[in-house]
Amino acid sequence: MSPIPAPLAPPIADRLMGFDADGAPFLLGGRDRVGGRLVFPLPADEDRFEPVRLPDRGQLWSWTIQRFRPKSPPYAGPAAFTPYAVGYVALGEAIIVESRLVGVAFDALRIGLPLRLTVEPFTLDSGETRLTFAFAPERPA
Amino acid sequence: MSDVRIIAAGIHPFGRTPGLSGLQQGVFAVRQALAAAGLDWSDIQFAYGGSDSAGNADTMVSELGLTGLQFINVANGCATGGSAMFGAYSTIKSGEFDLGVAVGFDKHPRGAFDPKPADWGLPDWYGETGLMLTTQFFAMKTQRYMAEHGISVQTLGRVAEKAFANGVLAPHAWRREAVDLETILAAPMVSDPFTKFMFCSPGEGAVALVFASETRARRLGLEGVRLRAAAVRSRPPGSFEVFSPALDFVRGPSPTTLASRAAFEMAGVAPADIGVAQLQDTETGAEIMHMAENGFCANGDQEAWIAEGRTRIDGALPVNTDGGCLACGEPIGASGLRQVYENFIQLTGQAGARQVGGDLRLGYSHVYGAPGVSAVAIVER
Numbered sequence: 001m002s003p004i005p006a007p008l009a010p011p012i013a014d015r016l017m018g019f020d021a022d023g024a025p026f027l028l029g030g031r032d033r034v035g036g037r038l039v040f041p042l043p044a045d046e047d048r049f050e051p052v053r054l055p056d057r058g059q060l061w062s063w064t065i066q067r068f069r070p071k072s073p074p075y076a077g078p079a080a081f082t083p084y085a086v087g088y089v090a091l092g093e094a095i096i097v098e099s100r101l102v103g104v105a106f107d108a109l110r111i112g113l114p115l116r117l118t119v120e121p122f123t124l125d126s127g128e129t130r131l132t133f134a135f136a137p138e139r140p141a
Numbered sequence: 142m143s144d145v146r147i148i149a150a151g152i153h154p155f156g157r158t159p160g161l162s163g164l165q166q167g168v169f170a171v172r173q174a175l176a177a178a179g180l181d182w183s184d185i186q187f188a189y190g191g192s193d194s195a196g197n198a199d200t201m202v203s204e205l206g207l208t209g210l211q212f213i214n215v216a217n218g219c220a221t222g223g224s225a226m227f228g229a230y231s232t233i234k235s236g237e238f239d240l241g242v243a244v245g246f247d248k249h250p251r252g253a254f255d256p257k258p259a260d261w262g263l264p265d266w267y268g269e270t271g272l273m274l275t276t277q278f279f280a281m282k283t284q285r286y287m288a289e290h291g292i293s294v295q296t297l298g299r300v301a302e303k304a305f306a307n308g309v310l311a312p313h314a315w316r317r318e319a320v321d322l323e324t325i326l327a328a329p330m331v332s333d334p335f336t337k338f339m340f341c342s343p344g345e346g347a348v349a350l351v352f353a354s355e356t357r358a359r360r361l362g363l364e365g366v367r368l369r370a371a372a373v374r375s376r377p378p379g380s381f382e383v384f385s386p387a388l389d390f391v392r393g394p395s396p397t398t399l400a401s402r403a404a405f406e407m408a409g410v411a412p413a414d415i416g417v418a419q420l421q422d423t424e425t426g427a428e429i430m431h432m433a434e435n436g437f438c439a440n441g442d443q444e445a446w447i448a449e450g451r452t453r454i455d456g457a458l459p460v461n462t463d464g465g466c467l468a469c470g471e472p473i474g475a476s477g478l479r480q481v482y483e484n485f486i487q488l489t490g491q492a493g494a495r496q497v498g499g500d501l502r503l504g505y506s507h508v509y510g511a512p513g514v515s516a517v518a519i520v521e522r
Contacts (some may be wrong), residue, residue, distance in 0.1 A: 013266040029387075037378075040387035041264055062288075064280035065333045066271060071255035074268025086277055088285075088388060096388040098272055106333075111288050122270055132270050 004131070009121055012130035015042050017119070018053070025119045027054040027133060029095060038095045055091040056117040058135070063087035063101065063109045076124050089115055089135050103136035114138040144355040145233045147520065148365035149178035150485045153246070155346030155469040156315035163195025163248030163472070166347035168204045171244055174349040178363055180240075182206045185351075187241040189228035191215035192474035195248040211238075219421075219510020221245055222348065222477030223373055226518060229352040230371040239354035246347035247472030254343055261384050261512055275423070275511065276340060278383040280332040283426025287334065290441035292429060294334055298325045299447050300425035301338045301467055307454060308468025310495035313479075315344055315470045339425040344470025348478035350485070366488045366504070366520040370407035374400035376513030383511040396515040397434040397507060404517040405436065410503060412436040415519075417487050417497050418458060418505040419480035422465040427509070432460065435507050435517070459497050462487060473510070480506035481518055488522040 004011065005023040017027050030042040030049030043049045069081035085101035087109070101109065102120055120134040151173030153166035161169070167190065175182060182205045190198025191214055199212040217224040222245035229243040254275055258268040267273050286292060302322045308314035320338055328336035358365060376382055379393020405411060412435070420435060422428035429443045437458060438446055446452060452460035463469060463483045466476060484504030486492045504520045 012269060013264055016264075016266060037389070062281040062285035063333075064277050064284060065330065066274065066277060067329075067331055067333075068253070070271045070274055071252060074255065074258055074265070074273060075271050076269035077271060084271065086272060086281070088281055090390065093390050095390055098386050098388075100270065100272070111285070124269075132266065 008119065009129040009131045012122060012132045017133050024056070025117055025133065026056055027097065027117065028052070029054045040095055040097050054097065055094055057138070058089040058091040058115055060101070060109065060111055060113040060115055061088040061090040061096050062111060065106055072125070078123055078125050085109060087135065100132070100134040101136070102134040142234050143236055143239070145230050145368040146353050146355060146358040146365045147350050147368055147481070147485055148353045148358050148361065148363040149174045149180070149351040150482045151175070151177065151349045152313045152479065152482050153347040154313045155344055155472065155475070155479070157345055163192050163246045163345060163347065164201055165204070166248070166345065167192070167198065167244050167246035167349070168201050170246065170347040170349035171201070171205060171242060174242070174351050178351050178361070180351065183208050185210055185240060185242050186238040187211040187232055188244065189213050189215050189225035189241070190244040191217070191221040191225055192245065192247045193218065193221060195246055195474065198244060198246070201244070218512070218514060219473055220373055220477060220508055220514045220516045221474045223371075223508050223516025223518070226350065226478065226481060227371045227373050227516065229350070230368055233352055233354050239357040241352050242349055243352065243478065244347065244349040245474040245476075245478040247474040248345040249343035249472060252343070256384070256511070263384060263386065267386055272386070273384055275383050276332045276335075278385070279424040279427055280335055282381055282430065283424065284334055286426065286430050292441070292444055294326065295322070296429065296444055296447050297334060297339055297425045298322050300422070300428050301325045303453055304422065304461060304464045304467035307462055307495060308464030310493070311463035311468070313346070314464045314468045316464065316468045335424055335426065341423050341466035341471045344472050346469070346472040346475045346479065348475045348482045350478060350481060366485055366522055368518065369410070369503075369521050370404040370517070370519040372400045372403040372407060373514065373516045374403060380513055382513035395434050396513050397431060397509055400515040400517040401435040401507065404519050408519040410519065415458065415503050415505045416499070416501040417462060417484060418460050418507070419462070419465065419483050420460055420507045421509040422461055422467050423471055425467065428461065428465065431507060431509065435505070454495055454497055462492065462495050462497060477506070477508035477516055480508065481520065484520050488520060
């Protein structure tokens with residue numbers, strides 16, 4: 001795994017995602033060494049779960065719009081709230097991952113929309129920025 | 142092994158009661174149930190009770206009486222009430238005791254639930270970035286279901302319209318005003334495809350049920366209803382659950398499917414035998430999906446069923462006859478027992494303006510919650 005490309009903010013969590021040599025992000029999943037089941041996020045128990053790079057492309061499996069500010073805690077975003085899109089994204093035929101959706105108009109969201117992984121700065125209530133993951137359309141919509 | 146009967150039921154009205162704690166509402170419900178049965182607290186041999194966020198159930202002995210009875214607290218999320226009932230059922234069935242109480246109560250602050258990721262074995266980032274909401278889960282499960290099985294937005298709206306219409310007729314309901322379909326559909330969107338009328342709200346309330354063995358019930362001259370089945374099941378592989386950062390690509394059944402099959406098998410009856418059903422309806426989409434997961438119809442049939450009014454009080458299978466969670470709100474610890482309360486009231490012919498007509502013999506109740514647990518009960522008159 002390569003270091004985080006500058007000038008990106010530190011990730012919101014360790015062991016969540018990585019970057020390849022070209023600076024392209026990927027999500028870290030885990031494969032159960034016994035049953036072979038693929039999980040996300042990567043569990044702490046690496047004796048049982050082998051870290052794997054999840055596919056970075058997929059299709060929108062379902063979606064909604066979060067139109068009210070979630071309660072804090074656990075939500076760590078700023079007090080000023082802007083609705084955001086959330087979806088489950090089927091990555092190949094491997095796993096379906098929940099993610100924020102960016103770069104797409106709410107009324108353009110539809111099941112089956114081709115998406116690819118990207119990184120997204122997430123502003124904390126403190127004003128600091130952390131890097132999180134999101135999925136965006138293959139082509140801007 | 143003894144047959145188990147529910148011989149009395151009590152309820153503290155759902156909604157908001159600023160003057161009473163959740164625990165006090167629980168005491169109210171217990172007293173009402175005991176009074177209905179002509180019993181004294183000192184007659185009760187055991188109790189199971191629980192709340193999600195309103196304290197320890199067994200502390201209600203301070204108000205009800207220090208009789209030294211066996212009182213077991215239950216904490217099982219949304220299935221707290223269902224688990225308390227399963228405890229009472231098993232205790233009597235085993236012959237350990239023959240008269241007991243199950244009580245559930247709660248009191249939640251306004252607004253959506255605010256679960257802490259660590260309590261659910263999840264990393265902090267999942268909650269911090271705004272992905273850990275029950276509302277999002279049901280919205281996305283419903284959105285997918287609508288696309289796969291041809292359910293329309295109008296059908297989502299009709300379920301809410303029915304819930305509020307039934308709530309008008311239920312004295313214990315919180316929302317007691319009818320809302321028309323147009324208003325429901327045109328209301329502000331909360332989490333697509335759901336408008337604000339298509340979600341229930343966390344609230345307050347309490348329910349108590351008195352359980353007795355067949356023999357004891359006969360001796361007391363209280364027939365009540367027979368508890369034919371009580372089943373609690375956790376999630377199988379491939380299910381789609383609330384608080385899931387990821388899902389298996391290969392999809393599987395749900396904890397509801399497992400609990401439902403187990404309950405029908407225990408009772409030796411089929412979905413077509415059921416005369417009234419209370420199905421978890423924290424969102425309108427949940428009621429629709431749970432109709433199929435509990436075996437009452439095939440996936441997609443809900444579109445026609447609901448358009449034809451089959452789940453209304455005067456329909457072939459009335460569903461959520463007191464308005465369900467949509468009209469009563471969701472005090473987690475009490476919600477599952479409210480469903481059984483409603484079936485008890487319906488089967489004993491005490492439902493007044495919302496009474497289901499005809500020869501009502503079997504009532505079915507189903508509750509679902511995080512992190513993938515369902516409880517089903519079947520009662521018989």
